[in-house]
Amino acid sequence: MATAAAARPAPAHYGNLQHTALSAFWFGSNFLWLPLTTILIQAQIDEVVPKGSQNTAIGFALGLGGLLAVTVPPLVGAWSDRLNTRFGRRRPIMVAGTLLTFPGLFVLMAANNYPEILIGYAIIQFFFNAAQAAYAGIVPDVVPAQQVGKASGFLATMTQLGIGAGLGVSSLLAHNRAIYLIMGAVAALTLIPTVWAARTEGLDPIERPPSRPFGESVREFLRPLHEGDFAWVIFTRLMVSSGITVVLYFLVNFFGDVVLGPKEDAAKFTSNWLLVVVLTALPFGFFGGQISDRIRRRKIFVYLAGVAQGFVALVFIAFYPKSVPLVYALGIAYGIGYGLYFAVDWALACDTLPDPKKSAKDMGLFHIALTFPQALLPLFGGVLIDYLNKNVDPNIGYRVVFASAVVFLFVGTMFVSRIKSVR
Secondary structure, eight states: OOOOOHSSSSSSOOHHHHHHHHHHHHHHHHHHHHHHIIIIIIEEEEEEHHHTTTHHHHHHHHHHHHHHHHHHHHHHHHHHHHOTTTOOOOOHHHHHHHHTHHHHHHHHHHHSSSHHHHHHHHHHHHHHHHHHHHHHTTTHSSOOOOHHHHHHHHHHHHHHHHHHHHHHHHTTTTTTTHHHHHHHHHHHHHHHHHHHHHTTOOOOOOOOOOOHHHHHHHHHHHHTTTSSHHHHHHHHHHHHHHHHHHHHHHHHHIIIISOOOSSOOOHHHHHHHHHHHHHHHHHHHHHHHHHHHHHEEEEHHHHHHHHHHHHHHHHHHHHOOOOOHHHHHHHHHHHHHHHHHHHHHHHHHHHSSGGGGGGEEEEEEHHHHHHHHHHHHHHHHHHHHHHHHHHTTHHHHHHOOOOOOOOHHHHHHHHHTOOOOOO
């Protein structure tokens, strides 16, 4: 199978300024996404749902959003692969999707009950995932093949910076719903340099391929999921993302029920803990991608990440730590693994793309590996946590659900070993 590195012509060298501008939208995206999905939605649902049903309600909301995050990216990505406009193929969708996210933010800002929260969250998931689907195709479109590791490092850095800034602002504006407007404004402003850096994408018209029977089109659409190294990259990301998701989305209530007392602000503590994680991840993400280009090895970063993140999950489920300093120390260990994995996450995908001409569609499938766990695991995990906590033993649900993170991370490290064209 031809990889992106072999099939794609080598364009001009990308400098640090261009890499920074191209990855800027990833800062805005993560400034919005992680605080929204791990802190704000949980806290807002906790305000309107009776205690004892909160994890179930959180799981349903995240499952609904995750369903949209699974279906929208590959479909919109495939559309952007065939779109011809004077402004390019990706950029018009990115701009429109970002602007249409604002109605959902306004709904969440005014929401006073659970159905309103669901509606606002669904609007955001639909349109912002559409914008990100188009964005996913830009890196393979414009970045030189020999610099995808560097681009992945910049994307990892912008991810951590965006998460850190978003968590910091969320912590400062705890319980102030103006945070939703700030998140939208940051996402829109960071789109500007990315659109500038990607101004060369989509200038050459794309010829529409001949029509095919529906069944054949579906098989061709899904082919990257079961052929070649790109499929193993997707399954690796699916397992690692599952290991992260099954813990991440219940941290607010875990810290509130297990680590802190009832008078403590669990949402603020979670923001601070995640801030420790992303600050630790920053140097590992930034330098890891560039080092992987130089040593021509990427899989070792996934192995090390799995060990670090799996260790933290094991300590959580085995000891139920109540020492705040110890919990923050575990955040540092988790951040090391988090940074190492995302340093090479995008680079592995770009290295193994089946067809660079369909990069957004295939990167949309790659995106599913991140969002599918968000659709499925919180839905079942939330119900299981509440059921076990009520009927078996208080807080035992967290131990059972968090234990699956170790399994997911272990399987992810096994899958990455199956990738043959990348060392």
